[in-house]
Amino acid sequence: MKGSLDSEFKLRLKTMLIEECDKEEISADEIADDVLLFSDESGLELDSVDGLQISMCLQMHFKVRLVDPKEFRRVVTTINDLADYLQPE
Template sequence: MKGSTDTQFKLELKKMIVDECRLDDFDPQDIKDDEYLAGPEARFGLDSIDMLQVIVTIKNRYGVHIQNDAESREILATINNLADHLRPE
């Protein structure tokens, strides 16, 4: 199943991001699947250190290595992008 179609998997990813980035003011269920997670458009205020922590956690939890470059910004842009990268089919 493609990641972006798996509601439970996306909730798991949202919980991971809230926990790893210490977003205590946010309920994972309130994160929209297609909203930006980082950058000036994002409401979370995540920075490059936060995103690096997410990358490390993804590698440890899912065994998937994400390069810390332009490709990673695209993969980590939204929950849908991240879910599809981790589960493309």
């Protein structure tokens, strides 16, 4: 199943982001699937250090290496985009 269609997988990703970036003041339910993660609208207040944490977490949990900043920005845009990248079918 494509990642953006898998509600459980997207919830797992949201929870992982919250835990890895120490954003406990927001719940997974408050993060919209299609909002830009590195924007004020997401409520996560992510910065470059959080980006590094996310990159390391993706490598550890999904064996995905996103070392190129351009590729990282393309993949980690929204929860839907990230889910589709990690679970294409």
